[in-house]
Amino acid sequence: MSVNQQAKQQIETLTAELKQHNYNYYVLAQPTISDYEFDQKLEQLAKLEKQHPELADPESPTQRVGGEVTKEFKTVRHRWPMLSLGNTYSAQELKDFDQRIRKAIGDQFEYVCELKFDGLSMSMTYENGKLARAVTRGNGVEGDDVTANVRTIHSVPKKITASDYPDLFEIRGEVFMHRKAFDRLNNERIESGEVPYANPRNFASGTMKLQDSGEVARRPLDCFLYFLYTEKQLFKTHWESLQAVKGWGFHVSEHNRLCKDMDEVLEFIQYWEDRRFDLSFDIDGIVIKVNSYAQQQELGFTAKVPRWAIAYKYKAEQVETVLQSVEYNVGRTGAVTPVANLKPVLLAGTTVKRATLHNANEILRLDLHEGDAVFVEKGGEIIPKIISVNPQKRNPDAKPIAYVTHCPACGTELIRKEGEAAFYCPNDEGCPPQIVSKMQHFVGRRAMNIDGLGDETIENLYQRGFIAHISDIYDLHLKYDELTQIERFGEKSIRNMLDGIEKSKQMPFEKVLFGLGIRYIGETVAKKLVAYFKTIEKLMAASFEELVAVDEIGGRIAESLIEYFSIEEHREEIAKLQRQGLQFAAEEKEVVLQSESLSGKTFIISGVFEKYSRDELKDLIEQNGGKILSSISAKLNYLVAGDNMGPSKLEKATKLNIPIISDEELLKMIGL
Template structure:
């Protein structure tokens, strides 16, 4: 029996990790969210019953949850030095000659891809991950252990016959292109600041305070160097192959080469092939293979003398600007796009480039028919970096950002402090209507089987739907559906079944699907958990909304604006009538005690030993009740660091007792 359980756990771990790879790396999911979550729950339950069979690479170990109020600075045992770098072949030949003068000609190089990410040093003791430190200034870095533990490719425990008792392994944390593009698109539709490239996104993610949020952003990591007090291996190549056996993710494209000529061939090969990778690289690293020879060569103050990085120049091309068009998203954000004369660049044919906003058009001083330089380097999406003004026609007209919506003609607005223009006509602007419905059916929201973006466009064009609630009336139009191209009885049946099944989706999915500006998947869940049902959210004032964990004034005002619109209230009523869930289904929690029975609490700030969710759970399992906002009915405010001053001021004014984390625990244990 136990053997069968062990095999089942191994199968689930392998399957779920493959699904993560399909989704985050390939951007080709082969399983729905619900089915994935069910398999993950099954694995977690088996691991709970049989902890001896838990795999250190299990996806259940990568969910995070720890809150870090500030990152502790830690000195590196082995300094994290920078590599000398070059952009030309002659410098590499000179580097090779210097090495020959020092140690002779009998040496090899290991050629490695230079990943465009964030350097990390991870310490293991007895095979167990105990600490992860960023590069920092090379002498000391930040302790980001809780966040690094959420990365799927970094094991929490490694096994093998030749593992040192304590060692450091170094690598590069990065984000795959497909994940970057998808997450950036999500930020864009929410009106949030997008990242310029995957490296910035990965770097920003690894320094987030809540590791549960880090876990939702798919990071990856290649490990590339082992440090121990006593060398177990004679060469770098030998160590890379050994740590791969221990369970570390080592890049499969590394190559051992006998001389600089072969190294140059490797560099030339990857100059074009790099664009086929699922992640960004910006060069190639050459390392002398022998550890004895590395020691003989030594270091300068800043870098090792036995390694060098060759960096590729960002790919650029000249082309002509044909026109600038403007895309209107579901939130009304208007994004300018440069349409170009097609030009080959970085392995693809580039026809379009992002212009971001009106400021960028002004910065470039774009004119009609300009000759422009397009770059595709660390940025995944091609961008115009400058204009060849000397080639501009004397009669060329300046490109002016429109004052009216290109789709519906409504005057555009631009809020103070924001770079993006918006069309406010959300109820009648076609791309906004279609975009909102497409968002509602999307994988992260209602995930309705049988419906896709093209289908929604076709339904809107044929006047079968004009809003979200119309989806739940499509069963009344089967005859009209059959007249549409590519819609047979089976596809209609599957679609209508998918729509019917969506009525079982939980409240937080429905709330996210409504497409309220700035209310992403996480915020929707926070709102749903805090306020329990849609009526409480509709009636919540700004103070109540801001009191909720992670809800700031911008989000609160957006929620209020949405529900102050009578048409949005009518939409909620129509969806209620259709049978959708608009309240949290409470799961009965096992009570530990009743010592806090009848007492109400609000939790605010960042705590030393517990996350806010963990403190809430502790209060509730001891009979207490969590409120969403501060009022005269509140018994206690539990205050951590970085708490909002308005909450503290209001609690003081109402003479509400304020507890520290330890005082709350004392209240529980001493009552």
Template sequence: MSKTDVANRIETLIKELNEHNYKYYVLAQPSISDFDFDQKLSELAALEKEYPALLDPDSPTQKVGGDITKQFKTVRHKWPMLSLSNTYSEGELNDFDARVRKVLGDDFEYVCELKFDGLSISLTYEHGVLTRGVTRGDGTQGDEVTTNVRTIKSVPNKLRKNGFPEVFEIRGEVFMHRAAFERLNNERIENGEIPYANPRNFASGTIKLQDSSEVAKRPLDCFLYFLYMDGRDKQFKNHWDSLNAVKSWGFHVCEHTKLCNSLDDVFKFIHHWEKERHHLSYEIDGIVIKVNSYAQQDELGFTAKSPRWAISYKYKAEEVETILQSVSYQVGRTGAVTPVANLKPVQLSGTTVKRATLHNANEMARLDLHELDTVIVEKGGEIIPKITSVNTSLRVPETKQIQYPSTCPACNTLLIRKEGEAVYYCPNEEGCPPQIVGKIQHFISRKAMDIEGMGNETVEVLHKRGLLNRVSDLYNLHRHQDVLSQIERFGAKSIQNMLDGIEKSKQKPFEKVLFGLGIRYVGETIAKKLALGFKNIDNVIAANEEDIAAVDEIGERIAESVREYLSKPLHLEQIRFLKENGLNFEVEEKIIQLSSNKLVEKSFIISGVFEQYSREELTQLILDNGGKILGSISGKLDYLVAGDKMGPSKLAKAQKLNIPIISEEELIKLIE
């Protein structure tokens, strides 16, 4: 054959084999025998070996892997991979529906999807070619596993059809079918290797293997279910349309997805799959319910951890009986005292369970726990074991009821309990060792100050030596190098690395420092919003609860907690010390060239769907002209910009407070 004939034959084989892969793995409609497929694949591999210059990256022969990855690169997600709120109760699902209706009214749809028990993945495509695969990680950043993802046959390395945007991101779940899991696990047992507990663990372990050729040997699959891209709401009005589009582009989208017009339809879908899930070839642990319209998703927004427009309904977990051997108590960095049940070891959902959470004193009282009780344990969310009830018929006669302690198990301080809360707290934050150590460990953690050369064990050792009793002591450690050098396993190099890491932490931005302080209820997202809203710590200290609660996504509970923290002299003294030692307590201001100052000192909230601009564009328009965006409606709001399908609750509150309600056109006139 001439080189032209070879090139044409390679092109034909690639096209045929990719089409067969698509029919087999995506459509589940094979149109060729395995033998014939293998014959064509062998012919293609032979031609590519003889003519390496004609090798196409999209060739199915490239799904066999081969690269060795020494270390996975950490990649920050452009759009955070948030977790979903979970519920096991139909009553709580009714509550979710009521919250949605309170904001949106009754004109909306839900999309119901199976909740796959696998590993979350984010794939980026540029010009139709897979350029990056990243695990969920902590939701903010994950590990890049592109080479391993390319070996998954149901994930297209190159899209088959047109119509897709130049750059987009698609989220999904990597999983393993039950039959493949059982076969591979049996092979591990025969080889004397430790078997995996469940398909999810096997899939997760596989995607993180260093050798992609080994990944290719394990039959992973992947369902894709959510699209992200700039201007998505302009190309698609809702999630359902985008699902159908990505399916037409060649992605493996689960066929068991339903568009629902009512909560009754949602419940029918849930009840159907509660029975039918056992007939699937893969594991699911529940149903995901999403509001369909993208504009309405924007209207509902997010909490710090999860979207308000979606929820996961989990099917009841496996449960077992075992013996309660004792109850111990853990003191967290905020002083919260959490009871933990120590159990006679028992197998549950593929793992050995020795401990289970008891949550709080209220839960202990509900269970009426006695010594050596036979308890029923299940895995909440299939992850954290918890005691759900006691088999009182097996109770040992004359055993004592287990009493929640009145004093701190770590420092013997009298515990306190705030009105309306279920948790008891130790107020001795200066003298309670677990609180002291926990606060410092939180401060040095990767999500906060990310102090290199220092880990949790180091903090414990230095506290026991009397060198660390509060966060501010970190910045005095350089004065104690002689003492540090006398501690076992503290060499000169490790001490210097730690001190360098502490010094480097002074470069961290204000929101990281604020998060590192460990204020109750102030996570990463809230810390960032506080920093951007108030610009510096002095403004936060001076703000009252109403001012704090007015910041986007910050409610009364968080505002009260921030105000309480900043009212204590101990905390103010620590902040003063940290400021003097060079830590950032103000946002680094960027020079912004405003289009005009027409909206200076004016505040806005945007709600609804608009014709000329997207909500993001309107937000930017307001900011570019000197205006502010608030998070909630209050007497301090100047304008509510109202579009179509605006939430009725916002409208009612604005009318009650006599807030001017303006249209998209009226906003433009304000600027012009």
């Protein structure tokens, strides 16, 4: 084997392996190797690709995923309309459907049964084996072009490697999110003080509507494909087409079944009604299709639905049980969430002992009393919730559930800000669950990514008095001898942990800012703030007006930052972290001057642009001698305005008579 052949084989093997690990980690939330092993393999692949660039796969895991900003979603007409299906909850109606089929085409036909995924319908067009376009269902006749977002989904092939596909075809499927991934991301939203999504379907749908595909790429979506359209019919049956597209590399559900009659269909429906909760994703029913394409054509369509297909929908399971007590959990941001403790009851395949009550308003809505008989449901929601109360079974002496007024962990009086549903504990420096959660958040993968410091280790070190603040983590090397006395904490583990802590000092400013756990400051917001203010000093000194001048930073975020930095303990903590060597300034890229055409001129960029991202426009300005300002003032020469620009900026610029120009006018000034 030649050196080139050997390299080709290594690149193909590593690429396939890393793509699978990416899928396991991001989509299924079930990693099978450590981060370190993954990074080593990725580095090995990058070296091979550098040595043999002609062998690199354009879809290689080493390439940047996403990052494309869409000004607006273009409306695209479907080549074949995306019709809805008729649906039923009744076995008798399925038998009636079967009789209508038999009356129209006779008794010689088969059904294909498929799981009805609870996600977002998507139509994808492939031209010469490459993904050309992905469009949402929309109104069935036309939908939104979300190609840039769909390209980030690991299970959707960007390029087909098989050889027997047609030059042009359309394939339909469902974009969805696995439950474990949903739980992880939703918990992160709750911890960041953001509004959680109700269920995975809403999260998947909300993600597809994002205009920044780089953000979409960070959210683990999956996609099952279930219907093929071609100009010239390639297959005689739907079942054959499913096997073919699976061979082309598409993600097809393994749970499809070919059924010879309605009895087998009903068996399939019953089988999954009992087992649907064992799946890693949500389904809300079963889709039944006539298998033969010729028979589908003969049966045709009504104005709204195909006559050859129907969906059987499962009813959300609901049970009655008894409310035993209400407890209150304190989150990282101090939000206090009520949770109902229930008499254990079997629901949707699992024993339910607890149900979310969301907030104080929900307790009032339910008119919840001690010892109430309650109805609990686990339909589209992942966490069981109380739907209603059975007042007929209420004890006449039962007292209403009164929401706590003080923190259950530290006793501090709770507060609720105007316009917010949640009460929260303001004692973030002295409330144990908040302290522990903040430290766990800080060392986590999305923040400082400190190896050897997991949630249990943080809890253990806090309970033993080794750490009480984030800054204490960076003093652990001074307590090496004491750490060796902790049971099941060997020298190798301690050394790995201390090495990880030291290495984390090189993490960029936006990771540190996100790691501090300031309310409403998620990863994306942290990046925008760092890109705008550059240093912690400028950020801490920023006024409300200066903060809301940053794109996508609203009043709630601005107030949270000002409140956080007004607390002396927080400023002291930041000063300690600075002294310990953490990064509190953005890395400045060296600007290579291309011209002096904008010398002496100042700019602010706002809104979304079709041809360039804001960062690209910023670079162009600086490369041609211009300067970017942090806020609108009389010193500003030009406001470069794109679509969706904040009205407050426009109003302020107009009042100050500041010229408002487009990106095209900016390029003309540069001479491009």
